Amino acid sequence: EPEVTQTxxxxxxxxxxxxxxxxxxxxxxxxxxWYRQILGQKVEFLVSFYNNEISEKxxxxxxxxxxxxxxxxxxTLKIRSTKLEDSAMYFCAxxxxxxxxxxxxxxxxxxx
Amino acid sequence: xxxxxxxxSHVSVSEGALVLLRCNYSSSxxxxxxxxxxYPNQGLQLxxxxxTGATLVKGINGFEAEFKKSETSFHLTKPSxxxxxxxxxxxxVSDRSNYQLIWGAGTKLxxxx
Numbered sequence: 001e002p003e004v005t006q007t008x009x010x011x012x013x014x015x016x017x018x019x020x021x022x023x024x025x026x027x028x029x030x031x032x033x034w035y036r037q038i039l040g041q042k043v044e045f046l047v048s049f050y051n052n053e054i055s056e057k058x059x060x061x062x063x064x065x066x067x068x069x070x071x072x073x074x075x076t077l078k079i080r081s082t083k084l085e086d087s088a089m090y091f092c093a094x095x096x097x098x099x100x101x102x103x104x105x106x107x108x109x110x111x112x
Numbered sequence: 113x114x115x116x117x118x119x120x121s122h123v124s125v126s127e128g129a130l131v132l133l134r135c136n137y138s139s140s141x142x143x144x145x146x147x148x149x150x151y152p153n154q155g156l157q158l159x160x161x162x163x164t165g166a167t168l169v170k171g172i173n174g175f176e177a178e179f180k181k182s183e184t185s186f187h188l189t190k191p192s193x194x195x196x197x198x199x200x201x202x203x204x205v206s207d208r209s210n211y212q213l214i215w216g217a218g219t220k221l222x223x224x225x
Contacts, residue, residue, distance in 0.1 A: 033212070042216065043215040043218075045213060048212050100146060101211070101213060103156040
């Protein structure tokens with residue numbers, strides 16, 4: 001069964017460092033998303049990506065964040081200069097039009 | 113803006129008892145509605161969804177949910193709880209034109225032996 005794959009499963013980084021979280025969405029899907037879940041809190045939308053550009057982004061998704069789909073298969077989330085409050089579980093999701101989103105297992109980012 | 117309210121951050125039921133997890137949304141136009149489950153240290157798995165058609169939808173693991181437009185609700189039920197149902201459950205909605213998911217805060221389901 002096709003699935004969304006995220007790597008790494010856990011990343012520890014120093015405050016101020018750049019991190020790139022990687023996702024391989026399901027191959028025939030058209031919409032791609034990043035969500036995050038701070039420990040003990042609700043899941044929050046970060047950004048959606050369609051037709052090779054950002055279609056929606058939340059107020060969380062500031063200039064420190066960027067997304068890319070460099071090669072038609074990977075979908076990456078970059079945080080330029082990490083802060084302690086960026087520590088969270090980051091989920092990638094993909095979907096076809098009008099269907100449910102399929103989620104990856106998440107990357108737990110810990111900023112120290 | 114759309115919002116999703118899940119009543120009760122924790123719900124505790126005995127094994128074999130009825131499970132009822134509540135979800136209400138705010139939207140004048142019926143959105144797409146979803147329930148996701150998250151087991152400890154795992155990702156988000158779709159339990160069931162409502163997009164159109166029959167308002168009672170059945171999902172995996174014996175769960176079902178009923179869309180009630182008049183009550184703007186999409187409560188999740190299971191007739192008989194099992195220990196393996198212990199997890200966190202999230203209700204989510206998406207606009208029919210913009211598929212971004214808006215999430216409820218989640219309800220942690222605790223099953224007592």
